[in-house]
Amino acid sequence: MSKVELYAAIRRDHRAGMKMRELERKYNVSWRTVKKAVDSVWPKPRKKLPPRPTALDPYKPVIDEMLRTDLDAPRKQRHTITRIFHRLVQEHGADVSYQMVRRYVSGRKPEILAASGKAPVEAFVPQTHLPGHEAEVDFGDVTVRLAGELVTCYLFSLRLSYSGKAVHRVFASCGQEAFFEGHVHALRTLGGVPRSKIRYDNLKSAVAQVLGLNRARVETDRWIAFRSHFNIESFYCRPGIEGAHEKGGVEGMIGYFRRNHFTPVPEVDSLAELNEMVDQWDLHDGHRRIGSRPRTVDEYFAVEQPLLMPLPQEPFETGRLFTPRVDRYSQIAVRTNRYSVPTRLIDKRVRVVLHASHLVVYDRNVEVARHERLIAKGSCRLDLDHYLEALIRKPGAFPGATALEQARSAGKFTPVHDAWWAQARKVHGERDGTRALIEVLLLNRHLAHEHVVAGLATALRAGALTADAVALEARKAAQAEDEPTVGASAPAIPGTPATVTSLHEWRLAHLPPDTRPLPSVTPYDQLLRRRRTSGSDHHEGEAQ
Structure with a gap:
């Protein structure tokens, strides 16, 4: 029993008439302990020992x-x-x-x-937030293992002040594109816009200049247009650490989200995969209670959601526009990174729309390239398909091409490609074998990648080292996938060599039946008789 319980028991027995000696024997304690219990309900705290001397x-x-x-x-x-x-x-x-x-x-x-006296205790005044009126926005950095590499990404968070409902999104950067796209995703998920204001830091995506210590700010033009489009009223916190408590809800939300969902560090292949997980985590967090609140976040949000202002019908272009010139390496420079475009656009200007996670390249309003946005600075992302027209004229540049190495790393250039290429070079020679492979790679523009790989594997087993054979087998793989029960070929017997139908035989087999009569040469025989007759008359004239 605890010391308090011991004192209570001793006092109870003492009031019942037990003597001090009897209490000592019953509870197996000293006389001093019995005396202290009789004199006081609470045990006296033990005296602290003086601190021991240390080397410090x-x-x-x-x-x-x-x-x-x-x-x-x-x-x-x-x-x-x-x-x-x-x-x-x-x-x-x-x-x-x-x-x-x-x-x-x-x-x-x-x-x-x-x-x-330099750290006075600041008084905080409790606040009441009306449903549907206020929200808070902030970014927080998170560490992610992306495609096997440990990188730092940025977690966008928009939190409604009344219900605590929050929407999150992970981006490669915290620039203006991510700032806008995070708002669009969050407001669409919530189904409306807060009526009163949204609290922000003085981040560069929105604020061009802070005017003194008051609330006056010079905002960027694109942010003003974005706010006007969604009818957002902005409220900027005080600069520095002094203003962090003015949006403490979203500050705490980012910390909670990072501790509970990003620990341990998530491992994903792409940001799209990670954001699908983030959407599920947001749904899960809607079932929790914040602090001592009697209801869940989703229950409070059910009250708040109908009070939000409706979203505008027209979309807002969140991407940033650039017009770079394509260099002789068929690359464009966007921010601090380089991306490839088709070689036919060399020395031309193209239009680039930079989004938070990807960028799209247009040539006269026609999309010509699309890349995932690079995270590290000074990097390049090259698409092997963009260089095929140049490589088919310069096959010697293919083995050392940077785009080829990136395609290998991304899994687009598989070991099946390498094996087929090696056999083609043995049969056709280095130049023609490489050209045959490039012709195979051009098939990816019309056929799915997995079908081309299947066609390569079948052609390799049969020793058919031409692009026509691979194309035929790739189309057969696509047809078998689209029509698995119609015309399906019998399963291959292990140990049986693969056979590849020639393109000429395949075309003949798919022609409609020819019902025309067989051609006759009878009319031409008349010409032969006439030629013989005229020939004999000619000889008779010479004889005369």
Whole structure:
């Protein structure tokens, strides 16, 4: 039993008439314990032992002086715990551990700050948010293992202040494109726009200039147009850490979302796959209760959703427009990265619409290329298909092409391609074998990738090393997939060599039956008789 329960039992028996000696024997305690229990309901707290001396004691005044000096130092030039530890060791020869310094500084630093009077306790006033009136927006960085590589992405969050309903989206950057696309996705998911205001940081996507310490801001033109389109009223928090509490709901939401859904670090092949997971996590979080609220987030949102303003009917172009010129490597520069386009566009200007996760290239309003947006700076993304017309004229450049290596890394150029290519070079030679492979790669413009790979595998087993044979087998694979029960071929017997129908035989087999009569040469025989007659008359004339 606890000490409080022991005291209560002793006091109860003492009131019943038991003597001190009897209480000692019954509860197996000393006379002093019985006396204390009779005198007081609460046990007296045990006295704290004096702190034991440590190796850090002689250096505590030195640490205090460093912390006091930091009170007037610039914020970014103050002592860290590591710097204090290094100074103690290097300047004072202290034989102490980093953990000893860290424990002392973590307890002493708030005391020195409070004693200086420079950290007054700020009063916070509780706020009541009306349903459908307010929201908060912020970005938070998250770490993701994307296609096997550990990268930093950005989590957009829009949270309704009344219900706590939040919508999230992960982007490769936190630029204006991501800022706009995050709003569009969130407002469509919520089904409306807050009536009063949305709180923001002073992020560059929206604010071009902060005018003093008041709420006045110079906004960017595209953000003004975006706000006008969706009828959003913006509210900007105070700059720096002082304004973080003004949108504490979304700050806490990002932390909660990161701890509960991004721990451990998610492993995905693309951001599209990750955002599908994020949508499911948002649905799941709608069933939770925030703090001591009696109802769930979704139950409060059911009250708030009908009170939101309706969305506009017309779409808003969230992408950023660029008009770069295509260089001689058939590449365009967008921001800090390079992307490939078809070689026919070299030395021409194209129109690029840059979105948060991808970019689209247009030539006179016709889409000519589409790339996933690169995350790292100074990178390039090349599509092998864009270079095929040039490579078929220069097959010697194919083996070392950067686009080929990227296609291998992306899984678009498979080991089946390599095996077929090797056999084609053995049979046709280096130049013609490579050209045959490039002709096969051109089939991807009309046939699905998996069908072309299936055609390559069948042609390789049969030793058919021409693009026509691969095309035929790829179309047969596509036809078998579209019509699995009609005209399906019998399953292949293990050990039986594969056979490939020639393109000429395949065309003849698919022609309609010929019902015309067989041709006759009888009319031509008349010409032969006439020729013989005229020939004999000619000889008779010579004889005369």
